Amino acid sequence: MPAKTVNDIVALCKRRGFIFTGSEIYGGLGGAYDYGPYGVELMKNIRDAWWNAMIYSRNDVEGLDAALISNRLLWKYSGHEAGFSDPLVECKKCGTRMRQDKMKDTSKCDNCGSTEITEPRAYQLMMGLSIGATSDGAINAYLRPETATTTYTNFKNVLDAKPHKLPFGIAQIGKAFRNEISPRGFVFRMREFEQAELQYFVRPDQDEQYHKMWMDTRLAWWINELGIPAEKLRFMPHEKLAHYAKAAVDIEYEFPDGFDEVEGIHNRQDFDLGSHTKSQNEFEIHANVLENKDSTTKLSYSDPQTGENFIPYVIETAMGVNRAMLAVMLEAYTEEDLGDGKSRTVLKLKPKLAPVKAAVIPLARNVPELLEIATNIENDLRKLAIGRIELENSGNIGKNYRRHDEIGTPVCITVDHQTMEDNTVTLRHRDSMAQERIAITDVPRRVLEIVNG
Numbered sequence: 008m009p010a011k012t013v014n015d016i017v018a019l020c021k022r023r024g025f026i027f028t029g030s031e032i033y034g035g036l037g038g039a040y041d042y043g044p045y046g047v048e049l050m051k052n053i054r055d056a057w058w059n060a061m062i063y064s065r066n067d068v069e070g071l072d073a074a075l076i077s078n079r080l081l082w083k084y085s086g087h088e089a090g091f092s093d094p095l096v097e098c099k100k101c102g103t104r105m106r107q108d109k110m111k112d113t114s115k116c117d118n119c120g121s122t123e124i125t126e127p128r129a130y131q132l133m134m135g136l137s138i139g140a141t142s143d144g145a146i147n148a149y150l151r152p153e154t155a156t157t158t159y160t161n162f163k164n165v166l167d168a169k170p171h172k173l174p175f176g177i178a179q180i181g182k183a184f185r186n187e188i189s190p191r192g193f194v195f196r197m198r199e200f201e202q203a204e205l206q207y208f209v210r211p212d213q214d215e216q217y218h219k220m221w222m223d224t225r226l227a228w229w230i231n232e233l234g235i236p237a238e239k240l241r242f243m244p245h246e247k248l249a250h251y252a253k254a255a256v257d258i259e260y261e262f263p264d265g266f267d268e269v270e271g272i273h274n275r276q277d278f279d280l281g282s283h284t285k286s287q288n289e290f291e292i293h294a295n296v297l298e299n300k301d302s303t304t305k306l307s308y309s310d311p312q313t314g315e316n317f318i319p320y321v322i323e324t325a326m327g328v329n330r331a332m333l334a335v336m337l338e339a340y341t342e343e344d345l346g347d348g349k350s351r352t353v354l355k356l357k358p359k360l361a362p363v364k365a366a367v368i369p370l371a372r373n374v375p376e377l378l379e380i381a382t383n384i385e386n387d388l389r390k391l392a393i394g395r396i397e398l399e400n401s402g403n404i405g406k407n408y409r410r411h412d413e414i415g416t417p418v419c420i421t422v423d424h425q426t427m428e429d430n431t432v433t434l435r436h437r438d439s440m441a442q443e444r445i446a447i448t449d450v451p452r453r454v455l456e457i458v459n460g
């Protein structure tokens with residue numbers, strides 16, 4: 008049984024060191040969270056799974072890591088400065104501010120039920136910055152609200168450095184910032200979050216085929232790499248398309264209180280490269296773009312066969328890494344009744360995603376002979392370079408198993424007195440709790456099998 012509410016996860020995240028409230032000792036800050044020792048590992052493993060699939064398993068995608076702060080002009084021509092806003096309304100009775108498009112009923116206040124609601128006004132979501140000693144406090148730069156725009160502005164740099172024929176893509180993982188009106192749902196909607204985005208550049212007449220290809224590819228990734236059951240995922244086409252989009256579909260996951268977006272897969276036509284290119288008049292740009300007098304570079308593609316020079320279309324896949332981690336934890340969270348009034352909580356994560364890959368546990372605390380063997384096993388496992396390995400020297404085996412069940416460690420290796428006689432250890436599996444006795448020399452091979460399982 009996966010988690011019934013997000014709260015099941017919130018308590019575990021704090022207790023076991025996955026996620027803490029940001030600025031907690033000063034009363035917190037809305038929409039900001041800190042990731043603890045196991046949270047950073049799980050996030051890293053999700054990022055790695057994405058990078059493996061999007062870059063290392065293909066030959067048509069390059070990586071990029073662009074700056075988080077960027078010149079204001081980027082956000083002028085991308086359309087964000089004028090149009091990246093949410094409709095903000097306020098309840099005249101209790102003062103609650105709400106995002107109109109996310110209200111349960113737009114005629115009533117979500118908080119007090121009053122029908123006295125203000126008219127919506129556009130609320131700018133980008134976080135402005137004042138950079139440099141001469142800035143006088145005025146906004147002259149922005150924190151990026153997504154990774155995509157800095158990918159478009161580097162289109163030519165990447166293509167010049169690493170030539171590609173269409174279709175090809177550029178992928179980025181990194182922080183994004185949005186001044187969300189009402190952060191909510193734990194890490195579901197934050198003001199600082201992380202995205203993993205691909206911009207895939209295609210010939211204009213091949214956009215539909217690649218949009219479909221990426222929808223299928225990304226859905227399969229959620230199922231196979233993150234271990235989310237297919238029936239908990241669905242495609243949801245956007246009802247209202249942004250002016251630049253030809254098609255937009257979200258992948259939604261069934262959270263405890265209903266389906267909601269975890270990734271967007273959009274056909275953005277030639278809007279982005281067309282917006283940021285210089286000499287716009289030389290190209291037949293289909294999307295409605297702002298006239299650009301500031302760009303210094305043509306963001307076009309020359310077909311090596313035909314010599315034709317044109318602005319490619321973009322298919323974008325945009326995933327929230329924090330939302331992916333939340334979905335993974337909700338899905339893996341299991342409470343099991345063990346009979347006799349006993350129960351356990353276990354995170355049944357895919358072993359590859361687990362924050363700790365294996366724990367080595369001497370049965371008794373501070374027994375030098377046991378500790379030495381355990382340390383040798385720990386060192387052998389470290390050499391596999393599969394991620395974090397932990398050695399527990401508390402002597403409380405039950406407590407250690409409980410802790411490692413709760414953080415999702417796929418396997419524990421227990422060293423006991425018999426080990427000193429016959430060089431065997433107990434290998435305990437997280438999900439079945441089955442135990443097997445194996446030779447110490449077999450431990451690395453077995454652990455590798457389990458982690459790659």
Ligand code: ATP
Binds near residue numbers: 194329
């Ligand atoms: P929403 O409609 O939920 O505000 P969006 O459609 O604006 O999201 P995109 O701009 O398409 O989102 O961003 C891509 C992905 O980034 C989303 O699918 C989501 O997983 C993630 N994301 C967006 N905003 C946030 C946020 N405030 N906190 C955490 N993740 C977010």
